[in-house]
Every structure is written in C-alpha cells, then in structure tokens.
Amino acid sequence: MxxxxxxxYTAEAITNFYRTEVLTGQEAKHFVKxxxxxxxxxxxxQQLYKRVLHLLYRFRPECHSMVPLMENIxxxxxxxxxxxxxxxxxxxxxxxxxxxxxxxxLNDLLAPKxxxxxxxxxxxxxxxxxxxxxxxxxxxxxxxxxxxxDRLQICTRENLEAERKIEMLxxxxxxxQAESDELAATLSELQATTVHEYQEVNTKNDSIAELKTLIAxxxxxxxxxxxxxxxxxEDITKLKSQIVESPEELKSQMEKMREQVKNMKNSIEDxxxxxxxxxxxxxNVTHTETEIQQTFNLLQELESSxxxxxxxQEEVQELTAQYExxxxxxxxxxxxEGQLRRVLGMKQDKESKQKLRRQKKKxxxxxxxxGMLGQCNQIHQKREEMVDKIQQISGDTEQLKAKIQNLKDxxxxxxxxxxxxxxxLATSIDKLHRRIEMQTVDLKQVVTKMSENF
Numbered sequence: 001m002x003x004x005x006x007x008x009y010t011a012e013a014i015t016n017f018y019r020t021e022v023l024t025g026q027e028a029k030h031f032v033k034x035x036x037x038x039x040x041x042x043x044x045x046q047q048l049y050k051r052v053l054h055l056l057y058r059f060r061p062e063c064h065s066m067v068p069l070m071e072n073i074x075x076x077x078x079x080x081x082x083x084x085x086x087x088x089x090x091x092x093x094x095x096x097x098x099x100x101x102x103x104x105x106l107n108d109l110l111a112p113k114x115x116x117x118x119x120x121x122x123x124x125x126x127x128x129x130x131x132x133x134x135x136x137x138x139x140x141x142x143x144x145x146x147x148x149x150d151r152l153q154i155c156t157r158e159n160l161e162a163e164r165k166i167e168m169l170x171x172x173x174x175x176x177q178a179e180s181d182e183l184a185a186t187l188s189e190l191q192a193t194t195v196h197e198y199q200e201v202n203t204k205n206d207s208i209a210e211l212k213t214l215i216a217x218x219x220x221x222x223x224x225x226x227x228x229x230x231x232x233x234e235d236i237t238k239l240k241s242q243i244v245e246s247p248e249e250l251k252s253q254m255e256k257m258r259e260q261v262k263n264m265k266n267s268i269e270d271x272x273x274x275x276x277x278x279x280x281x282x283x284n285v286t287h288t289e290t291e292i293q294q295t296f297n298l299l300q301e302l303e304s305s306x307x308x309x310x311x312x313q314e315e316v317q318e319l320t321a322q323y324e325x326x327x328x329x330x331x332x333x334x335x336x337e338g339q340l341r342r343v344l345g346m347k348q349d350k351e352s353k354q355k356l357r358r359q360k361k362k363x364x365x366x367x368x369x370x371g372m373l374g375q376c377n378q379i380h381q382k383r384e385e386m387v388d389k390i391q392q393i394s395g396d397t398e399q400l401k402a403k404i405q406n407l408k409d410x411x412x413x414x415x416x417x418x419x420x421x422x423x424x425l426a427t428s429i430d431k432l433h434r435r436i437e438m439q440t441v442d443l444k445q446v447v448t449k450m451s452e453n454f
Contacts, residue, residue: 005100006126011037014121021128022051036121040112049088049109052124056095056131064088085109090365094358099123145340152333159326166319169312197295204288215278222271229264232257 009017011033019028027047035044050061064087089106096104101123108116172180236257 006123008119009122009125011118014118014125017125017128018048018051018121022048022055027051036117037114040114040117042110042112045112045117046085046088046109048121049092053088053091053095055128057091059091094361096120096123099127141340141343145337148333148336152330152337155326155330155333159323159330162319162323162326166316166323169316169319197292201292201295204292211278211281215275218271218274218278222268225264225267225271232260 015031015033015036019031023031031044031048035041047061050064053059054061064084066083085106089104089109092109093104096102099120101120104120107113108120239253
C-alpha cells in the first residue's frame with residue numbers, strides 16, 4: 001500500500017460518495033463521517049463492504065450469514081456467528097485485487113484502522129468510477145450498434161430497390177430487342193466509319209501542316225533572294241560609279257553579273273513553279289476540308305443520335321455508382337458490425353473465462369471449506385475422545401486419590417504405632433545404657449580392687 005495507483009480521498013468525499021452511489025434508504029441517512037474517523041466502527045465497515053458486494057455481484061447481505069446444511073458439519077450453530085465475517089472476508093479477498101489492493105486481512109473487518117480503511121474505500125471508489133465510465137461507453141456503443149443495424153437494414157432495402165431498377169433499365173423487353181440489335185449494328189458501323197474518317201483527316205492534317213511548313217520555308221527563301229537582289233543592284237550602282245578601269249574588266253564583270261542574274265531568274269522561276277504547285281495542293285486541301293466538314297456534320301448528327309444512349313448510360317452509371325456507394329456503406333457497416341461482434345465476443349470470452357475462474361475458485365474454496373470442515377469434524381471427534389480420556393483419567397485420579405488417602409490413614413496409624421514402639425524402645429534402651437554404665441562402673445571398681453590386690 002506504499003505506492004498506490006489510485007488517489008486516496010478524504011473521509012468527507014468517501015462518505016458523500018457511498019451515501020449517494022452505494023447505500024440506500026435508512027442506511028444512507030445513518031452513515032456518517034464518524035463511522036470512519038477517528039476510529040472506524042467494524043459494524044459500519046462490514047455493512048459497507050456487504051453493500052459494495054451486493055452492488056457489484058448481486059450478492060445480498062443476508063446471504064453472508066447463511067450456513068450450508070451439510071451432513072459433514074457437526075454443531076452448525078457454532079458457525080453462525082463466524083459465517084458472515086468469513087464470507088465477507090473471502091469475497092473481498094477475491095474482489096480487492098481488481099482494485100490493486102492485495103493485502104486485505106481479517107483485521108480490516110474485525111479491528112479496522114483509519115488510514116487503512118480510507119485507502120481500501122478509496123480504491124473501491126476508484127473502481128466504481130471506472131465501472132461507471134465503462135458502462136456508459138458500452139451503452140453508447142450498444143446504441144451506435146443499434147443505429148448502425150437500423151441503417152444497415154435501410155441500406156439493404158435501398159440496395160434491393162436499386163438492383164430492381166437497374167434490372168428494369170438493363171433488361172430490354174423482347175418487343176424492342178430487334179430494334180436494339182439494329183441500332184447496335186448501325187452504331188458499330190458508324191463508329192468504325194468515323195474512326196476511319198478521323199484517321200484520314202488526321203493524315204491529311206499532317207500533310208497540310210508539312211506543306212505549310214514548306215511554303216513558309218520557300219517564302220522565307222524568296223524574301224531572302226529579293227533582299228540579295230536588291231543588295232546586288234545597290235552594289236552594281238556603287239561599282240558603276242567607282243569604275244574607272246579598262247573596258248575589258250568591265251565586260252568580264254558584266255558577264256559575271258549577267259550570269260548571276262540568270263541564275264537568280266532561274267531560281268525565281270523554280271520558286272514560282274513550286275508556289276504554283278503548292279497553291280494547287282492548297283486547293284486540294286480546301287476541297288478535302290469541305291469533305292471533312294460534310295463528314296463532321298454527319299458525325300454531329302450521329303452524336304445527336306448517340307446523346308440519348310449516353311444519357312441512358314449515364315443514368316445507368318449513376319445508379320451503379322449509387323449501388324457501389326451503398327455496397328461500400330454496407331461493407332463499412334458490416335466491418336463495424338464485425339468489429340463490434342469481435343469486441344462482444346472478446347468480452348463474452350473474458351466473462352466466460354472469469355466465470356470459469358470464479359467457478360474454479362468456488363470449487364477450490366468449497367473443497368477447502370469442506371477440508372476445513374472435515375478437519376473441524378476430526379478436531380471435534382478428537383476433542384470428544386480427549387474429553388472421554390480426560391474423564392477416565394479424572395476418575396482414575398479420584399480413585400488414586402482415595403487410595404492415597406487410605407494409605408495415608410494407614411500410614412498415620414502405623415506411624416503412631418511405630419512412634420509408640422520407638423518411645424518404648426528408646427526408654428528401654430536408655431535403661432539398658434544406664435545399667436551398662438552402672439555395670440561398667442562396678443567392673444572398673446572391681447578391676448581396680450583386684451589390681452590393688454595383685
């Protein structure tokens with residue numbers, strides 16, 4: 001008890017708690033702080049422990065004083081006074097280790113002390129607080145489980161209704177089966193043609209983009225050539241102004257310039273031809289664009305015809321999404337239900353294990369009690385045998401005493417007779433001694449006379 005894992009409350013807090021939470025009626029009114037301090041009353045403490053056991057285990061206080069009517073028990077009236085205290089002691093020894101109190105003894109019932117009783121009652125108070133919190137949590141979980149079960153039932157009903165609606169939407173009636181097959185075939189054909197036309201349009205767009213890049217390159221080259229021609233003309237004018245040389249050199253330079261001009265003209269002609277070709281290709285592209293526009297219009301018409309089917313597919317997808325959501329919610333609810341069932345199973349297993357332990361403890365206690373009762377019976381038998389032996393010994397001692405008294409009387413008589421004999425003998429012996437002395441004196445005188453005569 002030196003290192004508690006629970007707070008030790010004051011006497012006022014303990015009395016208020018037990019008056020409101022444990023005791024009822026007149027017992028709560030009569031339970032006062034003076035029952036615990038300064039010197040706890042054993043009767044009040046015992047009654048409080050009985051009420052705690054009744055609150056926790058439904059073990060009524062009057063059941064503690066009941067003695068089992070068994071054949072082995074001799075003199076059951078001897079057990080009536082002790083049975084209640086021993087019953088409370090045994091059950092408190094079983095209960096208090098759950099409150100982290102391991103050294104409960106009989107002195108805590110018969111001669112309780114202040115600090116000791118306060119610590120034990122505060123431990124029980126802490127356990128009752130914990131029990132109350134756990135009961136509230138379990139009740140909340142049970143309420144949630146009931147609400148989840150109701151929601152699960154509602155979700156299953158809605159899922160069944162959604163499945164029926166999906167079946168109604170997905171199943172085509174036999175009257176419209178032929179039309180749906182024709183529409184599916186036409187849609188597949190249209191999709192194949194549109195895919196083919198989209199591929200042709202993409203190839204033509206790629207070719208157009210390539211031609212546009214070539215035209216842009218050629219136009220850039222033409223612009224560059226024109227710039228070069230203008231630069232050459234400027235150079236020619238400058239050179240003409242600067243020429244002061246011989247006519248032969250001028251002719252040679254002019255011929256060179258003419259050749260360059262011819263080359264430039266030839267390149268310009270080539271570019272013009274290329275431009276004409278590109279223009280023809282652009283015309284072809286415009287023609288293809290018109291054809292693509294026509295196909296696009298046809299595709300728009302097909303899209304307008306396919307919107308209805310898409311809307312129906314979207315509705316079906318929405319219904320399937322709702323169905324999946326409901327299934328997910330169902331799975332979550334089933335998972336939570338499984339967890340709660342596991343928790344309940346664990347609790348039931350714990351309760352069953354605790355019941356088995358309690359039954360084993362009860363059996364062990366009953367065996368122990370039976371052993372103790374057998375030992376008590378053996379002790380009673382031995383006691384009776386010892387009583388008989390003591391009575392026999394007492395009778396023998398009385399007889400011995402009587403014999404000793406008789407012997408004492410005989411001895412006293414004999415001693416009196418011996419004393420008389422002793423007195424007579426003593427007087428006779430004294431007389432003999434006197435005579436002997438007289439005779440010795442006479443003999444001495446005779447001897448002296450004879451010695452004188454000799």
